[in-house]
Amino acid sequence: MSTVETPTRAPLSSYTTLRLGGTARRFVTATTDDALLSAVQEADRAGTPLLLLGGGSNLVVGDDGFDGxxxxxxxxxxxxxxxxxxxxxADIAAGQNWDDFVxxxxxxxxxxVECLSGIPGSVGATPIQNVGAYGFEIGASLVSVRCFDRRSGEVRTMSRDELGLGYRTSVLxxxxxxxxxxxxxxxxGDGLSQPVRYAELARALGVEVGERVPTGDVREAVLGLRRGKGMVLDADDHDTWSAGSFFTNPIVAEADVADVVARVASVVGDDVAMPRYPADGGVKLSxxxxxxxxxxGKGHRGPGGRVSLSTKHTLALTNRGSATTADLLALAAExxxxxxxxxxxxLHPEPLLINCAM
Incomplete structure (x- = not known):
């Protein structure tokens, strides 16, 4: 068993990619499964609120922190x-850095998994939100998840089908x-990628959609595309001080698409085609x-310029260096x-909102 407990009132801003969030009443680092189970069970016995933290790339923590x-x-x-x-x-520990594994x-x-190169965070978070990028979701390669059921107190394995995977979601x-x-x-093990499904990636590789190419080529192309959008972590680049894409692509019912198209046409003109894609439950929009x-637009500023949309990618809401979570959520709500x-x-947020709301 191995745990490390920090002094009380640990700043959660040090553990999120947004670099935002107040303090935690108690902070424990678990480096083994036994230590993790022990820490969870101790919190459960004490009736203490519990927050599980991986890479901190999909969390928005309130300025008041977490009282647990x-x-x-x-x-x-x-x-x-x-x-x-x-x-x-591959059997991978939940706390393993995802991109180091890839x-x-x-x-x-x-x-x-080459299309998921450059995604920050830990392995354990990937099935929870069915992480995806460039035409690929982790669910396509997922076999199972080993987890601790806090209700029964047992460790069990959940198959891919039991996880109820959907667009950026699962039963977890x-x-x-x-x-x-x-x-x-x-x-x-043949050295080739999954079939390239995403047109932007295919263009970057100079291949047709559906082709398979060496995995290393896909990784380099994906990393290049992500860097161009500020989606590869860089301490010196405030465009990467984000939680990635803040909003999921909305899915609207087929019956409502015509109304959306008409409203778009009234704003941006009849000759502008709105991107749309088939999806479970309706039509996915961008x-x-x-x-x-x-x-x-890119770089749109929020309160005091302390937050803004990324200058490279409108889906990322970024901390420009001195922001608060309240600043970020004000921009998100706008x-x-x-x-x-x-x-x-x-639009609905993709990251989890902890002790805060829009």
């Missing part, structure tokens, strides 16, 4: 099991009933496209309300 126990999951490492057919199964397996010419999102301990994913057409007023479409 924060357990930072810092378990690391993975194993690879190869079969005769060339399939590779870089390593791509370096070993293993394919399956928005609940603290289960603690992810490890993730199992399937990779291929949040970034709607935000820009609602009058919020954007959300502006899109709703102009187009009748509601």
């Amino acid at each position: 126990t924060v357990v930072r999951i810092a378990t690391e490492g993975w194993t690879l099991d190869r079969d005769a057919a060339g399939t590779v199964v 870089a390593s397996v791509v370096g070993e010419k293993l394919g399956g 999102k928005g609940t603290d009933a289960a603690v992810v301990l490890g993730v199992r994913i399937e990779l291929n 949040a970034a496209w709607l935000i820009e057409r609602a009058g919020f 954007v959300r309300d502006g899109v709703r007023a102009r187009f009748g479409v509601s």
Whole structure:
């Protein structure tokens, strides 16, 4: 067992990619599964509010912090099991840095997760919100998740089907009933990527959509695209002081699409085609496209200029260095309300809001 407890009132801004958030009453770092389980069970016995923290890349923590126990999951490492057919199964600790894992397996010419290069955060968070980018979601390679059920007190394995994966969601999102301990994913050993499904990525690679290419080529292309959008963490670049894409792409019912199209046409002109994609439950629209057409361009400033939309990517809300969480949420609400007023479409935040609300 290995835990490290920091002094009381630990600043959570030191552990989130937004670099925002007040203090935690108690802060524990767990580097083994046993230590993690012990910390969770101790909080449960005491009836103390509990916040599980991975890489902090998908959290917006209120300025008042968290009046309870924060357990930072810092378990690391993975194993690879190869079969005769060339399939590779990876078992990965929940606290393992996601991109370090991706870089390593791509370096070993293993394919399956290369499109998720450069995504910050920990492995354990990826199935919770079914992380995706450039036409690929982790659910496509996911086999199962090993987790601790806080209600039964047992460690159990949940299959991919049991996780109820959807667009940026799963049955684990928005609940603290289960603690992810490890993730199992399937990779291929032929050195080639998943079929390239995203047109922007295909153009960057100089290939046709649907082609498979060396995994290393995809990783480099994805990292290049992400850097151009301020989506690769850089302490010196305030455009990366964000939680990634702040809003999910909205899904509207088929019956409502015509009304949205008419409202868009009245604002931006009849000759402008609104991007739309088939999705479960309706039609998926581009949040970034709607935000820009609602009058919020790259670099749009929030309160006092302390926050702004990224100068590279309108979906990222950024801390310019001296912001508060209240500043960030004021900007988020301005954007959300502006899109709703102009187009009748509601945007919803992708990160978890802890002790704060829009």
